[in-house]
Amino acid sequence: MKTLFTLLATATFSLGDTPQAIIVLDASGSMWGQIEGKAKIEIARDVIAELLADLPSDLELGLVAYGHRREGDCDDIELLIPPGKVDRAKFQDTVNNIVPKGKTPLTASVEFAAQALNFAEEKSSVILVTDGLENCDRDPCATAKMLEEQGIDFTAHVVAFDLTAKDALTVECLATETGGQFLPAGDAASLATAIGMAVDTIVTPEEEVEVEPILENPVTLTAPDTVAAGARFEVGFAFEGEGKGHERDFITIVPIDTEERLWDNYSYTRDGSPVEITALPDPQKAEIRYLSGQTRKTLGCRPIELTAVTATVSAATEATAASQVEITWTGPAYPGDFITIVSKDAEEKTWAKYAYVKPGESVVKVAGLPTAGPCEIRYLLGQDRTTLARADILLTEAAATLSAPESVVVGSTVPVEWTGPMTPGDFITIVTKDTPEKKWAKYAYADEKNQPAQIQAPMTPGAAEIRYIVGQGRETLARVDIELTEATVTLSAPETIVAGSDVEIEWTGPNNAGDFITVVPKDLPEKKWAKYAYTDIGSPLKVAAPLDAGEAEIRYIAGQGRDTLARIPITIEAPTIVLTAAASAEAGSKVNVEWTAPNNQGDFITIVPKNTPEKKWLKYVYANAESPAGIEAPDEAGEAEIRYIAAQDRRTLARVPITITPSSKEE
Template identity: 30%
Template sequence: MAHDVFISHSSEDKVVADAVTAAVEQAGFRCWIAPRDIRPGDSWGGSIIDAIGGSRVMVVIFSARSNDSKQVMREVERAVQLDVVVVPFRIEDVQPSRDMEYFLSATHWLDAMSPALDDHLNELVTTIGSILERPESETKTKNKKHKASPAAKAAARASKPSIMPKLIGGLLLLALVAGGGWYLAQPSGPEKAPQTIADKATSATPTTTSASPAATDTAVVVPSSGAVGDRKLELGAPQTVDAASAVTLTMNGDTLEKDYVVIAKRDANDSVTGGYKRIGSAATLDLNAPAVAGDYEVRYYDGETKKVIIRSALKVQVPSVTLAAADQATAGGNLSVEWTAPNYKGDYLTVALAADKPNAYANYSYTRNGSPTELRMPDEAGEYEIRYVPYGGKTVWANRPIKVLQPQTSATLDANQQAGAEVMVKWTGPANKGDFLTVANPDAPGKDYENYAYVRAGKDTKLKMPEIPGDFEVRYISGQKKLIWARSPVSIATPEVSVSAVAQAEAGATVKVDWQGPGNSRDLITVADPGSEAKQYRSYVYARPGTATTMQMPDIPGSYKIRYVSAQKKLLWAEHAITVTPRSETLTHPATVKAGERFEIGWQAAGGKGEWIGVFKPDTDNSKQLTYVYTQGKTRGRLAAPKEPGKYQLRYVSSKEKLTWATSELIVE
């Protein structure tokens, strides 16, 4: 079902989240909220990702619980990545965590901390209406097909006359979200988990590319003053700082604990208070500078009126960053990159096309382990660049070109092979992590194949051929993008296979089976019902070349087939008809035995696997034996008589079906 608004919340704030959902939907805007809108059978994570992608607005129920919730943090991060407008709905006076601050600093916060929740809900509905009324291109930079529903648009228009003052504020918010707030340009971090890969860099003369170094002394602190009523205040702040660095502020004068400071874009609306810090009783405090260079200002707010008292201009500059690496590298291999940088938590290197956005890349590697850093190259040859990207991926601090070369690869084998055969393939190539050989249809893409085997440096690779005859290719496939780097044609023929045995055998008897065939790994000899599929059988053994093959016949008399069946596709390559006749057995034993004593018992022929003779009370089934002895491979055994005198039965019982093949009376005294 189409929706306009995603409700992000901690499960502990469900009461407020449900109230928000009800109010927003009553105004005509369709909401998506978990777990209500997760369909049975759908995955939780996948449903949330799809729902965020289909939304234009995310309302975050902000509290101490959601501030500490990793799930809410992931949802907010995803929304920022997809340029979904985020509206925090604050229900508790809680300072955002460092991670949450990154994503919500430039966002207008709706405070709902006073008891009059209905008034706050009305303001929230008004804000959402103003957002959804604007063209989607003005609120999102990504190309998405989803539009606000007609009911949502009608509800937004109908609400205008009574909410104009709030609507004006909402429109100012939209102008800010679309272009003014610095934080929507802040990092969101790679979405993939880092990998460890063996070095495959092509040797070349290292070169260095660095960002423009800071030209301004960032240690200079300039005081600014202001007043509100009788209060006189002074704020000390630097004029220039490095991106993402700590900005140390000093406060003097008649400060209040409720006063707070914010770093915002110089042209941003004063309502942008995300990432604020309360003054409290501190004389100094640190704020985090934005990761994106530009013109900002430090703003000191009066905690009572929430008006700006002091503004101090702040220029954020790219820190000094250098990159040094080879000029060329092999596709799919590793490149060692030396770098110098502040190396803040979450910074990473990427390899990307020059036209890619900062948060787009072919591969990445975190810098947390220090320089040098191993960075895996793309599988596609071409011109790329190495980048140093601060946490979040919204800007690039340094870059340098890298040429990725196609590796020399080959795969060779005899062009004619038998179906199902395991063949040693000679190959050349980089043996990058995840590279593999496949046998596939000639017109299939690299990701599709019949069989595969990973390559290991310095070793030929055993590859199983398809079981269906025809023309195929053996290929060398790249580990990341599944590109075809080499191919060799191979023709597959059905092998010559036959099966022979006696024409008739008793139920449960062991029969010698002669067969001819490839004896591929895990090929089967089976006993099956006539007309059944090759993958269905009553019993089986593996077809092992050079080993005598015996099969135990079914317990139930009738017509059967002894078959040779291929390992992978369970193809029927040969079969032999056999008739199973009823089992005839005779038991020999003393007619009378003493209670509890052991006695000798004999039978006609050596028993098969799992067959046994048991002592039973009359009129009980074959699962109620009192004592028993297995008959496999022998014709005599010993049994213990029951401890209670009386009449009993001796029964010869089949292994699988538990059929009775012989009975005899036993008297216990």
Template identity: 30%
Template sequence: MVKLTLIGMFCLYSATAWAQTGSLEAPATADIGSDIQVNWTGPRYTYDSIYVADPAAPDSAAALATATSILSNKGAVQVRVPDTPGHYELRYYGSREKAVLGRRAIEIVDVPASLEAADSAGIGQQIAVSWTGPGTTYDRIELHTRGAADDAKAMVGHSITGRVTPINLVVPETPGDYEIRYVTVQSGRVLARRPVTVTETAATLDAPDQVELGEEIQIAWTGPGNSYDRIELHPVGAAEDAKPVRSASLLHKSPVSFKMPEQPGDYELRYALRQTDRVIATEPVTVGAVETSLDAPERATADTTLHVGWVGPGNNYDTIGLWEPDAADSAEAVAGSAILNERNPLPIELPDVEGEYELRYRTAQTKQVLARKAIVIEPAGRLAVMFDREGEEVTGGHADGTGAVELILDASGSMLQRDSNNKRRIEIAREVLDEFVRNYLQEDQPFAMRVFGHKEADKCRTDLEVPLGPIDPQAAAQIIAGVNAKNLAKTPIADSLAQVPSDLAGASGPKTVILITDGEETCDGDPSRVIEILRGQGLDVQISIVGFAIDDADLKATFESWAQLGGGSYFDADSAEELSRSLRTVISGPFKVFDAQDQVAGQGVIGGADIVLPAGTYRIETVGASPEVIENVEIKPGELTRVSF
């Protein structure tokens, strides 16, 4: 009996020793939905909780879903109170005891709320809503149909964060009576209301009645102009919800550029709203067939440039190309060029394989062929013009001169690379050019020099270092000595060539341009297009290219094509000796080839690259005041003809 009594006394002592209480200190009142600071004392167990409850509610754990947990021994926590006014009780709930250890009464009071906005707005427009109220994070400003239940789903709404006012709402695209509401986040109470009327907005479209296939037109419009409203094109009679043939967003701009389809027919332009796809304006437009034709000879020579005249839509990236006669219209062309900025005629580099082909005008969008023309590609002949003695050393220009000479030197970062003798490319180029201007240009020869890549890294800069004038060898050599390649500098070949007309504006007679480079264009230019423009302007210029230390076969082929377009030659130089010989060859022996109609059929330099010519009889003349002439040179298809001066 004594033992049992001792055990009973121990249990009573233990229960007394572990009994716990808590206390709470907080404001007597608080605004609805606000965060208050609650100071507390208690067991300090992690995950003890403080929450707000109805005083009549039982001390159960059911309210813990909205409780604030005590996660540290700090004596204060932030507690969010309900957003419905009334008398409440703060409670300290012990996680181990599973009981409320402390209480404090608190009154939650309402906060006046108000809304300010325009009385009306056009369909789909954005309106600014200014508000006052509790400003509890994630309270909402919502738009409802007028008369909708308070718990109805909003048509559109935005949460309040950071107490920002005003808040922008995009109203519906259906006219009618609506209501803006301030809605609390916890209970969904509506604290303020404001009516707004959404009105219809008239819209118009103004475009040509008749357009060509693939034509880009300008469409002027009036209307709501809401972000991502759009103009759509549909076949006449298409359902309002049908997928458009094409569309363009308005983006607050009028007029809007709009590309028409390449299929003829009757269409309808529609102003479609962003949210509902509702159409509020239409405008008919007819896309008509365009007369399309190709102008080219019935026969052409392989491996030459054919200039094809055309009549047609002329849309950018329409293509004129060469196909085998039985090739599908969707197949890749054997050769071709894209129309840009209505360039006409269009040059096409013909393949080196003879045979029967078909020229086609093909649209850019749908690959539709609008015109065809049969053409026969005949084998080309080639002409090599040499000096009298094979291997003759060229030591200077003709006595009667070659006209103005311009050097364009690449001094970009790649020219800092070293050769097998540990010598930088730019050093080799400087030494060769020093010798060239001192010893191989004639006295008073018109001369200019442009350099790129030597002044700024990561730039596409090109500079005329020696303006056009009679050659001053000493001064030119000093400028050349000061040129050094700049690491990471870019290679603006196209832009440098584009400056040639202004660089040589004061020169008369034939002009020779020599580009020395060790790399490809890196400034997004199109050197071949620039060369075509230079030659098309009637400028009497011959452009030769010296590729210095080029080991890329594709790049060599590109340079060869540029030189061919420029009426000059391509030279491959891997050493100082080859670089020097290339320069001397260019200035020592330019010539032109004339056909039976006395038209220039080609040009080059003596000892330079072969010239591709159609079969026929030609006259060859050196360039200068007293030209040397070779008459009746017969070029045979598929054969190389050699002549010598």
């Protein structure tokens, strides 16, 4: 069952009030379905962008989404933006970041909106735009009756997006039971039109809405007697006598024996005659009908014959599995038409990898299936996936070879020479021997620029495999064994070091990509680190010690996985810091400060008012400058402090008081 794009705008206001609306976007899985080659979620985003661009300035708008966080959860309904003055950029960004994945709690969403807007005490309206049916065991018709009975003035407008007529009529009751509009929408243009009509109804006070009488006068239709199946064509319309249409009226094309009130492809008539309609995809005798938007009564009709369209596809009779196949084609190139390669016995209206066809072009490239066997190239109509042309092709087994050292150190970068089909997405990986098929670790794509491929080995010692994996289907095309050996690492450094100072560390080890050495408190959890240096600097290297005195460790940490490959203890001693200066100084004057300290790289000395927060400073001198040095005093008189601040985390390591007196230059 399709599950939907549902756009739900909800408003509660009375004449003279500012209209409020909530758009509820259903992000259920069917939103990835396509119309003329474009995903419905993308169509929805574009339509909402148009809506925002033309939004009346006095409309307050919010956003609700459902099905966007969890699969299979009928309670996944969330208010993302409360109704209010519209920040268009924020609104659109929020919509663009919604990812379809869940179910369609259609009925619960209508209730959610109604409750959110206090429907029992306030006038409220809902616009529901859905491409699917309720699939959370609720009855939308019963709920519509309840909301109409309990609400002070509740109205639901329904936009049926990409639904068949019969499916659409199952949710029509939400509109009819509450006095709302029912509006079909089959593509981006009609979706925008339908939502626009619904929003117009919300923002226009009820007293000013012109309600057209139900049309009784016949409508005369003009159109070609024949048209190619699937083609776009124009239909003109005119009313007899004084008759005129309603903005919800539409013209549809249906098989000639279709029962009343149903429709297929259609266009709204609100913009006048003529309108454009897409013919049905199958050759047949059909009928064009003008339907009342209020009653869906046929107000005018005329026959039309849909003639067959032809297409051809041709390619080499054999190709390597998963390889790119060059296909020459002819055909109508309607929007959304595409060419695919499937197994010979694949069901109709199914496809694998594909390429869209474009007017004016005659060649496409399509990736074949990853497995060998008899297959078929098919030209499919975008409208309903009917196969318009087909040709046989035999896919033969693809071959690949791999060559690399028999053993390497864990985590090292391994040069792998290879041959293979180089189909898009193919890659080479190194995994432990017991890794399931269609799983991988670090990898390199199998393309010409990666020859040989440079791949980082796993960190687990033991038997491993190099695998050539086909991008399509993730099948392993070739494999070769490789042994991963333990890494040998040594560390050497002084046994004690002053807090914050640089520790010179000699080391040996694999020096794999991203490996580094850090000095941390002994109780720091694994896969955590403090100041560090990458091993590609060479040996020895220097790392700043922590600022806290106590037992610590020097750790060699693997860049891949962050495992500690070696460690040695080191003791961090508290630094001895002495600051000496006069007990007082004039505001803004230079204060001669003398110090003894470790003078670690970046440490500095500053003078600040006593109430200055920690990790804040004014004018300063670096501690590695020559002592004593002049430091500018604060401009305001009062109690102050001389502070010695560590560069590593801006911690104050020592302080002495100083009194700042008014400047003698002040009058």
